Amino acid sequence: MTSSVRRLDTDVEVPPEAYDDRIVDLDFHVNPMEDELMSYVEDDRARDKLTTEFGSTPVMGKWDAAYAIKEGNEGLYTQGRAEHAEDVHEACEMLAVDEPIVNPGINNLNLQHHPVLKNAVCQAANDYMLDNFVDEGIYTSMMLPKWDPEYAVEELDRVGEEDGVVAAYSWFDPKVPWGNEQFDPVFEKLVELDFPLMLHGSLSYWPQHSYIGDDMLTWTEILGFDWPIHGMVNVINMIMRGVFDRFPDLNVVIQEAGHWWVPFLRYRMDEFYEMHPDDIQITPRKMESGEKYLNQAPSEYLKDNFYLCTQPFALPRNSGEASKMLDLSFAEEMFVYSSDWPHQTLDPPTWFYTSRAFSDDEDLRNAVLHGNADEILNI
């Protein structure tokens, strides 16, 4: 008997059915080279300081993925480094991603020391994104400087109207959660532009700057669980401080904070709030409006105003269990696919074709792969 032998197509890495679906990727990092980024800094004085031999101020993490991978392999650029539009196209072709929403992945900027230099880098990053991605037809999530809400509004004014800029990219952290009233002018502008606020985990708060993380010794604890705790804290803070009663149209996307905690939050928030509702009236926004309570149950805001990136999906192998988890987690309303290219936690869109939880439920698959993203992005 003769066997049939065929060399495998080397350009396709995901199940072929993925190419039949429209896939929007809400977390695709591009990484400018420092020299190129610095050439976009407009202020000569800031550029001068940023390009000394010391560069930007050093922010050392205590730990790195490299210690947790054989051969000290790198976690940050496991797949490569996208610097220009053609790099993004090449990576997306392999993953069957149709619409990457790219962001400038300078995730340690938030913790840099000097606010003027940080703003200069933010301006440069946004101009770099305009030149290299927006102008090349790739949808972009512009950088939003969390450390300076006034400048954040200025950047939104300056860059937000550009066609192809479709969202604002910033970070969640445990220090100043986003429920704080100082961000109201930013929220107002985001709603005006109809931009979702994308909040990503940040290198800046690993673990040395967070009490939660002080004695964590492994990458599993640090990356796997420090961020979700910070993510949850931010979500609850925004809900309980009445952000969405004031800005009901604000959409927030949480990136890389996990997603299976939705059932925990939805039941626990409601239980605690209904039992202890009387301090809501003295939160600053409620003090100002004179309202006594939230307009709806906390879990309703979770479902209406938040979207969670799915990377890494970590779907249970048993499809019955997976379906139940997806259902309890409001996946059809809240989950948005993200690859996190090029990091080691990359999540190619395989689950949608290998688990019956998705292959048997087209509505759910479409919602996660593109429907929910289409709902919040003007693309």
Add this chain to the structure above:
Amino acid sequence: MSSENVTVDDAFTKVATTEEIPQGTGIGVDVDGIEIAVYNVEGEFYAISNRCAHQRAPLCKAGDKKINAEHTWTDTRGGVNEESCTVSCPWHLWEWDLETGEHEASGQRIGTFDTHVEDQDVYVRI
């Protein structure tokens, strides 16, 4: 792993010539619907299932050059480690033992296949 003193019969299928798989690299083939990755480790040929048990990445892509590799710490997406006779997956770097098909940390295993080289041709036993 290469078997010695075998008769190349119907169970063995020619998948490549030795030249087509340079040392330290691998290729992917589909033999009667079974996807197999075949690697050259210091001149010895090893064949394992092409699909990583973690999330089904094609293991034959291990060792591919990264996009803008010169601006990253390491050049390739995973790859063959000849010293330890392993291959690390191009997506999340799980390391698979080419002799046993085992990923030590999880205890998971994928299929391995006997190989044989004759007259510069590489055969795999299905």
